[in-house]
Amino acid sequence: MARMHTRRRGSSGSDRPAAETPPEWSDVDANAVEERVVELAEQGHAPSEIGVILRDEGVQGVPVPDVSLVCEKSVTDILADNDAAPxxxxDLYNLMAKAVRLNDHLRENGTDHQNKRARQNVESKIRRLVNYYRGDELDAEFTYTVDKAREIVE
Structure with a gap:
C-alpha cells in the first residue's frame, strides 16, 4: 500500500508467526496479566508501551509473548473493561503531540517551509483519524484545533 503523503510505497516488515495458543514456556495466569496491564496503565504507560514491558519484563518473572493470546483480549480491551482506557x-494522541511540537517550532522559525508542510500533513492525518473515531471513542462534536490538542497533550 502506498504512503499517504508521498508517492512511494511503504517497505514491508516481518510478520509475527500466527499462533492460536500461547507457547508452552509461557504459562502465565490471565488474571495476573490483566492486573499487571491495569497497574501499568495507572502508572501512565500507553497501551503499546504496556505490551513491550510485558514482553520484556513479564508477569511474575515469565515473559508474555502476546497479551491477546493469553487473555483472549487486547490491551485496549482490558483497559476499557477496567475503566483505565486513555x-x-x-495513535491520535501521538499525532497531536507531533502537531503541537511542530507548532511550537514554527512559532520560533516562521520561514521553515519544510516543517510548515509537515504540519499540514500531520493535521490532515489528525482530521482523518478524528472522523474515524468520532462517536465511538471521541465525542460526536469533537473537532481538532491546535489549542485543544495542546490541552490534551499537556
Whole structure:
C-alpha cells in the first residue's frame, strides 16, 4: 500500500508467526496479566508501551509473548473493561503531540517551509483519524484545533 503523503510505497516488515495458543514456556495466569496491564496503565504507560514491558519484563518473572493470546483480549480491551482506557486513542494522541511540537517550532522559525508542510500533513492525518473515531471513542462534536490538542497533550 502506498504512503499517504508521498508517492512511494511503504517497505514491508516481518510478520509475527500466527499462533492460536500461547507457547508452552509461557504459562502465565490471565488474571495476573490483566492486573499487571491495569497497574501499568495507572502508572501512565500507553497501551503499546504496556505490551513491550510485558514482553520484556513479564508477569511474575515469565515473559508474555502476546497479551491477546493469553487473555483472549487486547490491551485496549482490558483497559476499557477496567475503566483505565486513555481519553484519546494512542495513535491520535501521538499525532497531536507531533502537531503541537511542530507548532511550537514554527512559532520560533516562521520561514521553515519544510516543517510548515509537515504540519499540514500531520493535521490532515489528525482530521482523518478524528472522523474515524468520532462517536465511538471521541465525542460526536469533537473537532481538532491546535489549542485543544495542546490541552490534551499537556
Amino acid at each position: 481519553e484519546v486513542p494512542e
